[in-house]
Amino acid sequence: MGFSTWLQMGGYAIFVWPAYGIAAAALGLLAAATVRRYRMAQRRLAQLTATRRGETA
């Protein structure tokens, strides 16, 4: 099976590829937003604990 035959998906390309594309985009964005939020919380918490330590020192 050649690459272009594979891309054509037996004539169902316009249904198969959007299904995978939308799934990849939605789950990818969800994962990216989740990681971004996690990193931001991590940074802010590190900042706050550092200032608190600075105050008590």
Next chain:
Amino acid sequence: MHRFANPAHFMRVSQILLPWLAGVTILLLAAGLVLALVVAPPDYQQGESVRIMFVHVPAAWMAMCAYTTLAAASAAALIWRHPLAEIAAEETAPLGAVFTGLCLVSGSLWGEPMWGTWWAWDARMTSVLVLFFLYLGYMALLNAFDDPTRGRRAAAILALVGFVNVPIIKFSVDWWNTLHQPASVLRLGGPAIDPSILTPLLVMALAFTLLFATLLVVRMRAALMERKIRVLDAAAGGALG
């Protein structure tokens, strides 16, 4: 159980678990995609459009699995008022909404070539659409009150009442004469699918399950850190003021 539900304990255990969970998720997703898009043969009736099923069916299972998690965590939050259960429920809802949305969209993309319609108001499709709105309603209700405690309680009650929809979705294809076909994997008498199609389906389902678990753990950790940040901010504000 309460010992394990301690937030500090959760942070420690999840930190060790997270890299493994994320690693296995990525491996399974990669393997699942190769199996689904390359290895699996075209179906003798559906042709290549069967590949949509490798997204659609796992997304549908996750939609229901996430709602069951949401209802169980909401029940635990209402009964024991445990912060970890509250956070688990709140962070499950958006994940469940995304999987339900994917289930609806991929189903539509399969329905058009196979049934000749993007959408039908049959019992299965309508009950999944209701599930989608339950997730949205839960998230809206959560933030609809000035007092977050009231919002949480109202949303938790909605999540519990809405759980009645989960068995309706599961058995809708048996109870009503639907356009949607009946179960072919989770049914009495075992799966009625050839292994060449069943294997990619199960690998993708496991990958989606682990993706859900990974994202839930990361979001719960972020939410716990955000709670701590609010406490520290309030303390710093109090000290300054």
